[in-house]
Amino acid sequence: MIYLDNAATSWPKPDCVISAMTQCLKEYCANPGRGSHGLSSAAGLAVSRAREKVAEFFNIKDPLRLCFTKNATEALNTAIYGVLKPHDHVIATGMEHNSVLRPLKTLERDRKISLTLLKGNRFGEIDLGELAQSFRPETRLVVSTLSSNVNGIMMPIAEIGEMARSRGALFLVDASQGAGSVLIDVESMNIDLLAFPGHKGLMGPQGTGGLYVGPDVDIKPLMQGGTGSNSELIYQPEYLPDLIESGTLNTPGIVGLASAIDFIRETGIDNIGKHRHRLVERLHEGISRLEGITVYSRPEKGKNSGIVAFNFDWADSNEIAYILDKKYNIAVRAGLHCAPAAHATLGTLRRGAVRISPGWFNTMDEIEYVIKTIEEISRQKNLQFV
């Protein structure tokens, strides 16, 4: 089987991740920060070390401002519900995932905030002039995905961050696509809130993610209780990460994520980015010349985090993904990818798109096979479904 659905979750995971998690589960997986015995301290120490490692990876100066979550959705909801107040105005790109759009749209519908969605061009790239004109005195938050999960388009994060900071708005980045193959520096990019999953490009296990909360951010928690700290207090502790981290942490997952970060550092984030780009560039070139195919992604380095989205003019995206899976053993994703706004921008709201997302463990031979397969499908419009 050729796995090309790394934008949903990366697979396989590096061996070191599996070993670290196994060792944790076998040898010291007590409850971190919930006891004074040796095993609890060992688990607590492993979580602290992981926190330091992940913080350093994103150039977060104070590791205690990095809170672990179970995925990017939890981090994004925590950020959005945690910082917004009645009458705030929010600006977001037209390529956001519904983990951003649903909370924002719900707050807008309930008349708690007002929302401006940037239109962007046909690939969803935003126009910085449009962003500049969208600010209002009450703009409190700017939200941008680092890269679209539908077509891989990259947003100019450093430029958006600079503009948000100069206008006095907070900047929330959804790094779900790109973290692990694109350098993210919360300091130089003026990022106030960074939400990321551990299980995609960072190559950690499912059930991991995190939220960085910058020093100028006043945030309220989504959940309360079960912090293991300050049990004498009736109310939630006000310091990070305890303010945000309620309930027992996913210690084996966090240990696995730390090991994945080691793997990325040893491999080189640049090498990972270059490898993914080579595969995407070849795939883009191989299929965009075929008759009857529309490609919605850009191939240039710096414009794409590692996704090729396309459609056959004569078929539904789900039919193509089904054939690729059942007949050719190629795993891709089709449909709307939890991002209807992005599909509205790309003009693919009705049919969705076929999404191919290579990862570090995919090879050029696999990509050549996928190109040949798509070419074969393009020659037989009257497909018989298996």
Ligand SMILES: Cc1ncc(COP(=O)(O)O)c(C=O)c1O
């Ligand atoms: C851009 C983007 N944001 C948010 C998410 C949600 O991530 P998670 O599944 O870790 O909650 C995804 C997942 O596909 C994504 O691609």
